[in-house]
Amino acid sequence: MSTTPPDPIRSTSSTAWPIMAAGAVGVLAIVAVALAARLDPLTAIAAGAAVAAATAICVFAADRSGEARYRELMRAAASRAGEQPPFASLVNALPDPILVVSATEPDDLTSRRYIFANAAARDLLRIERGEGLLVNAIRDPDVLDAVDRALFAGQDAECVYEGGGAQSRTLRTYARPLGLALDGRRLAVLVFRDETEIRQVERTRVDFLANASHELRTPLASLSGFIETLRGHAKDDASARERFLSIMQVQAARMSRLVDDLMSLSRIELGEHIAPADEVDLAACVSDVLDASAPIAERRGIKLKIKLPRQGAARARGDRDQLLQVIQNLVDNAMKYSPDGGVVEVALQAMLSPEAASAPYRPGAARLSLLGPDVPAPTYAALRVSDRGPGIPREHLPRLTERFYRVEGQKSGERSGSGLGLAIVKHIVNRHRGGMTVESVVGEGTTFTVYLPMRPSAKVASAAEVVAKVS
Numbered sequence: 382m383s384t385t386p387p388d389p390i391r392s393t394s395s396t397a398w399p400i401m402a403a404g405a406v407g408v409l410a411i412v413a414v415a416l417a418a419r420l421d422p423l424t425a426i427a428a429g430a431a432v433a434a435a436t437a438i439c440v441f442a443a444d445r446s447g448e449a450r451y452r453e454l455m456r457a458a459a460s461r462a463g464e465q466p467p468f469a470s471l472v473n474a475l476p477d478p479i480l481v482v483s484a485t486e487p488d489d490l491t492s493r494r495y496i497f498a499n500a501a502a503r504d505l506l507r508i509e510r511g512e513g514l515l516v517n518a519i520r521d522p523d524v525l526d527a528v529d530r531a532l533f534a535g536q537d538a539e540c541v542y543e544g545g546g547a548q549s550r551t552l553r554t555y556a557r558p559l560g561l562a563l564d565g566r567r568l569a570v571l572v573f574r575d576e577t578e579i580r581q582v583e584r585t586r587v588d589f590l591a592n593a594s595h596e597l598r599t600p601l602a603s604l605s606g607f608i609e610t611l612r613g614h615a616k617d618d619a620s621a622r623e624r625f626l627s628i629m630q631v632q633a634a635r636m637s638r639l640v641d642d643l644m645s646l647s648r649i650e651l652g653e654h655i656a657p658a659d660e661v662d663l664a665a666c667v668s669d670v671l672d673a674s675a676p677i678a679e680r681r682g683i684k685l686k687i688k689l690p691r692q693g694a695a696r697a698r699g700d701r702d703q704l705l706q707v708i709q710n711l712v713d714n715a716m717k718y719s720p721d722g723g724v725v726e727v728a729l730q731a732m733l734s735p736e737a738a739s740a741p742y743r744p745g746a747a748r749l750s751l752l753g754p755d756v757p758a759p760t761y762a763a764l765r766v767s768d769r770g771p772g773i774p775r776e777h778l779p780r781l782t783e784r785f786y787r788v789e790g791q792k793s794g795e796r797s798g799s800g801l802g803l804a805i806v807k808h809i810v811n812r813h814r815g816g817m818t819v820e821s822v823v824g825e826g827t828t829f830t831v832y833l834p835m836r837p838s839a840k841v842a843s844a845a846e847v848v849a850k851v852s
């Protein structure tokens with residue numbers, strides 16, 4: 382409850398009445414003295430006494446009012462002093478966890494207490510009260526050591542604190558001395574700054590560079606090895622030269638594909654915030670990709686089962702080249718991870734509601750949304766690419782769209798990849814304000830679904846209709 386400050390206008394008017402009364406009595410006294418002077422001395426004395434008494438009463442009344450006013454002000458001041466000081470509310474509202482610690486004895490761990498913990502600190506350290514034994518809130522020896530240096534050596538200290546329970550957070554912790562309290566206790570403040578995201582970005586950058594250079598170094602090492610061999614003992618061996626040159630060609634192609642993928646990824650990321658403006662016929666794009674993939678499918682005996690709407694029925698705002706890349710990557714993966722003689726199904730559906738577009742497709746499969754649109758569009762076109770390959774264990778699903786991420790121990794046929802394909806797919810779909818899900822059953826196969834916004838239309842298929850069509 383807030384205390385109303387004293388109102389200077391009201392305070393003036395409440396003390397005005399005794400002064401006005403005293404003035405009135407003064408006027409009466411003058412009149413009385415004048416009358417008395419014309420009457421007789423006794424009456425004049427009586428009138429003077431009356432004036433004196435009335436003035437005294439009025440002055441007393443005025444005094445009483447001033448005292449009451451003074452008391453009222455004191456009461457207001459006292460109740461203000463009992464309020465939370467505004468800085469405490471301010472510190473409480475700060476997002477960084479802050480703890481004030483006090484201690485008396487360096488050797489007595491139980492003398493270290495936290496005497497203030499803002500809401501963020503209570504949340505981080507899972508403490509209910511703003512006061513208690515420090516070791517009950519923090520057990521990390523590095524943090525306790527930093528606190529001691531601030532308390533007993535008067536030094537600024539900092540360290541890294543790994544906390545936050547199940548969702549592990551990395552926080553830089555700053556301990557600063559605050560001097561002595563009035564009762565002689567030493568004081569220090571602990572401020573935590575969450576660096577989890579910064580570290581994550583840094584780790585991703587370091588991993589990316591390490592992975593990219595590793596991926597390039599392998600074919601490069603192989604190329605320089607073969608060059609050496611060709612210059613040395615294979616110099617005059619025509620058949621060996623032919624064999625080595627064809628291996629070198631494969632390695633050079635691998636390097637060139639890797640560089641292309643990296644360039645493509647960085648180009649897509651640069652323009653990711655700009656939604657594409659062209660209109661693209663998705664059915665025509667799928668047909669083009671499948672035509673190009675047919676020879677490889679044929680060579681490996683893979684049957685391509687295709688379900689497409691009529692040309693022109695699935696139009697989306699898009700970048701044709703990028704959408705071709707999406708479809709190509711998904712079809713490539715499905716074929717690459719299929720056994721020879723396997724089956725790959727490619728289905729495109731138009732005019733789906735947001736729920737229908739992202740509805741589960743493979744009953745009993747582990748399923749994950751790899752990307753969801755921020756704002757759902759009214760209608761979507763969904764492309765589903767399914768295979769009957771080895772499937773992907775559930776624990777790998779969240780990492781599939783990370784750059785260079787590959788599931789260990791999978792056979793990938795003739796073409797081993799670098800783990801950039803799905804990262805490229807995700808960024809392109811994101812640019813198109815679409816979504817992406819994966820469903821997989823180990824030993825049975827995998828389905829990737831990509832859905833892209835279409836223009837609104839009268840007839841929109843519901844999720845129930847889609848499931849009914851599938852089952």
Ligand SMILES: Nc1ncnc2c1ncn2[C@@H]1O[C@H](COP(=O)(O)OP(=O)(O)OP(=O)(O)O)[C@@H](O)[C@H]1O
Pocket residue numbers: 642710714715718768770771772773781786787788789791797798799800801802803804827
């Ligand atoms: N259809 C699939 N079946 C089984 N595993 C898959 C399938 N699609 C992707 N994966 C797994 O996900 C990983 C990442 O796929 P991604 O397409 O990003 O990389 P890649 O195919 O290995 O290489 P790239 O696409 O760059 O040539 C693959 O290495 C593979 O382990």
Ligand SMILES: [Mg+2]
Pocket residue numbers: 710713714798801802803
């Ligand atoms: Mg791939």
